[in-house]
Amino acid sequence: MSFAALNLLPELLRAVEEQGYTEPTPIQAKAIPEILARHDIMGCAQTGTGKTAGFTLPLLQLLHPHASTSTSPARHPVRALVLVPTRELAAQVEESVRTYGKYVPLRIAVVYGGIDIKPQIKALHAGVEIVVATPGRLIDHLEQKSINLSQVQILVLDEADRMLDMGFMPAITRILGVLPKQRQNLLFSATFSEEIKRLAGEFMRAPKMIEVARRNAPAELVTHQVYEVPAAKKAALLAHLIRSRDMKQVLIFVRMKRDADKLARQLQRDGLPAAAIHGDRSQGERTVALDEFKTGQSRILVATDVAARGIDIDQLPFVINYEIPNTPEDYVHRIGRTGRAGTPGEAISLVSPDEMEYLAGIEKLLKRAIPRVAVPEGLGEERGAGARHGRDAPSRSPTRSPAGAPESREAPPRSRPPEDRDAHRRRPRGSIDSPPVPGLRPDPSFDFSKPYEPSASSKTEETAAPAPARVGPPGAKRPRPVAAIFRVKPKENA
Numbered sequence: 001m002s003f004a005a006l007n008l009l010p011e012l013l014r015a016v017e018e019q020g021y022t023e024p025t026p027i028q029a030k031a032i033p034e035i036l037a038r039h040d041i042m043g044c045a046q047t048g049t050g051k052t053a054g055f056t057l058p059l060l061q062l063l064h065p066h067a068s069t070s071t072s073p074a075r076h077p078v079r080a081l082v083l084v085p086t087r088e089l090a091a092q093v094e095e096s097v098r099t100y101g102k103y104v105p106l107r108i109a110v111v112y113g114g115i116d117i118k119p120q121i122k123a124l125h126a127g128v129e130i131v132v133a134t135p136g137r138l139i140d141h142l143e144q145k146s147i148n149l150s151q152v153q154i155l156v157l158d159e160a161d162r163m164l165d166m167g168f169m170p171a172i173t174r175i176l177g178v179l180p181k182q183r184q185n186l187l188f189s190a191t192f193s194e195e196i197k198r199l200a201g202e203f204m205r206a207p208k209m210i211e212v213a214r215r216n217a218p219a220e221l222v223t224h225q226v227y228e229v230p231a232a233k234k235a236a237l238l239a240h241l242i243r244s245r246d247m248k249q250v251l252i253f254v255r256m257k258r259d260a261d262k263l264a265r266q267l268q269r270d271g272l273p274a275a276a277i278h279g280d281r282s283q284g285e286r287t288v289a290l291d292e293f294k295t296g297q298s299r300i301l302v303a304t305d306v307a308a309r310g311i312d313i314d315q316l317p318f319v320i321n322y323e324i325p326n327t328p329e330d331y332v333h334r335i336g337r338t339g340r341a342g343t344p345g346e347a348i349s350l351v352s353p354d355e356m357e358y359l360a361g362i363e364k365l366l367k368r369a370i371p372r373v374a375v376p377e378g379l380g381e382e383r384g385a386g387a388r389h390g391r392d393a394p395s396r397s398p399t400r401s402p403a404g405a406p407e408s409r410e411a412p413p414r415s416r417p418p419e420d421r422d423a424h425r426r427r428p429r430g431s432i433d434s435p436p437v438p439g440l441r442p443d444p445s446f447d448f449s450k451p452y453e454p455s456a457s458s459k460t461e462e463t464a465a466p467a468p469a470r471v472g473p474p475g476a477k478r479p480r481p482v483a484a485i486f487r488v489k490p491k492e493n494a
């Protein structure tokens with residue numbers, strides 16, 4: 001199928017063609033006609049499926065009749081609101097709207113937290129048709145009366161599951177309350193939990209259900225392996241694996257910040273140059289470490305879960321869980337770093353006896369046992385009592401320090417939804433057994449049982465000043481925003 005067959009405007013077809021897209025992705029082929037027909041839709045699709053163009057193109061087409069070159073703010077009321085969970089996604093969606101709307105004279109502004117609100121206010125006052133926003137900052141604007149949403153015709157909730165996970169439900173409810181009742185609603189989510197269905201049931205009108213297959217389910221492209229090994233032996237086994245498997249690029253996960261540094265030092269002592277990233281590193285340090293890893297200048301990166309959330313490398317062949325996470329969903333997030341873009345990846349976990357219960361939780365989530373691989377001779381035996389916490393082995397009891405005090409974690413609980421940081425706690429995701437939303441026609445071909453996969457949307461642009469601008473004026477494509485790890489503030493916790 002061609003884009004032209006979707007009855008898109010020539011201005012949009014031209015922009016799409018310039019992107020080099022030859023045919024619509026499945027979500028685009030399904031969503032675009034439904035959105036153009038002004039239906040509410042619930043799209044089950046994750047980042048990487050082309051969902052952004054899937055809602056942006058028809059949104060631009062529907063708003064096209066309102067495009068105006070007038071400089072009067074009154075001629076540019078907010079007509080479409082796109083809510084997203086993070087500033088990275090906001091920047092990414094903004095970039096897409098500008099790209100696909102290159103030849104359509106509509107204005108866009110992006111508003112998210114963590115940066116000066118004044119330029120955003122200025123942008124909004126100038127008049128914009130499309131606003132991409134994170135819920136918390138949008139509430140700030142509503143409170144300051146710097147935005148008027150009374151003429152919104154189209155509402156998009158992108159990555160709705162993530163927004164709920166991050167605690168944005170109250171903010172979303174509040175925002176829904178100020179929108180006109182008559183509007184089109186588009187909701188996208190990687191999973192459909194009870195909460196999502198409840199939310200959808202509250203504000204959507206007979207939504208059409210649209211699903212596409214996951215781009216790369218972990219089961220298809222990632223090989224999982226477990227080495228059962230005493231904690232004190234992990235460092236030696238790790239070095240052996242990196243060498244013997246000739247790992248050209250490997251991302252290694254630990255749970256604690258200090259263990260990331262410690263393990264990187266240990267590897268360096270073993271003659272394996274490694275860098276570490278975690279929430280206590282300055283933004284500059286993390287930028288350098290990540291850039292070097294992405295460009296292949298450094299081949300070993302040790303990371304904590306939060307710091308690694310934004311790492312998006314298309315062909316990362318190896319992920320090693322030096323310590324397995326105590327939250328099963330984090331395992332899925334971690335291995336989502338590999339096996340991307342159709343290339344196979346390997347997820348190797350070094351599991352000590354005290355981590356076995358966490359491994360059981362992961363296997364339960366994955367609905368299968370992870371194959372055990374024999375530890376090479378001489379690398380697995382524990383030498384006597386006390387060997388578990390060897391001098392240089394960063395691994396230790398998963399929840400308690402040797403002194404018995406709780407370990408510091410990478411991201412502390414926060415009272416306000418962390419729109420400009422990573423969500424650190426996830427609630428269990430929805431299950432296949434959930435009853436359907438009233439009025440929703442579930443597609444039997446969609447597999448709700450698959451575990452959540454992290455989005456590849458982890459791009460950020462810390463300094464992006466959201467100025468009002470025509471979506472249009474042709475110009476150079478803005479650089480892709482960089483990874484989300486930069487968003488983690490250096491003094492996040494102890």
Ligand code: AMP
Pocket residue numbers: 020021022023024025028046047048049050051052053
């Ligand atoms: P998204 O899922 O919206 O984050 O899109 C993932 C990637 O797919 C982006 O880099 C888009 O530029 C790209 N993309 C979107 N639509 C198409 C298409 N029809 N053909 C090829 N690439 C596309």
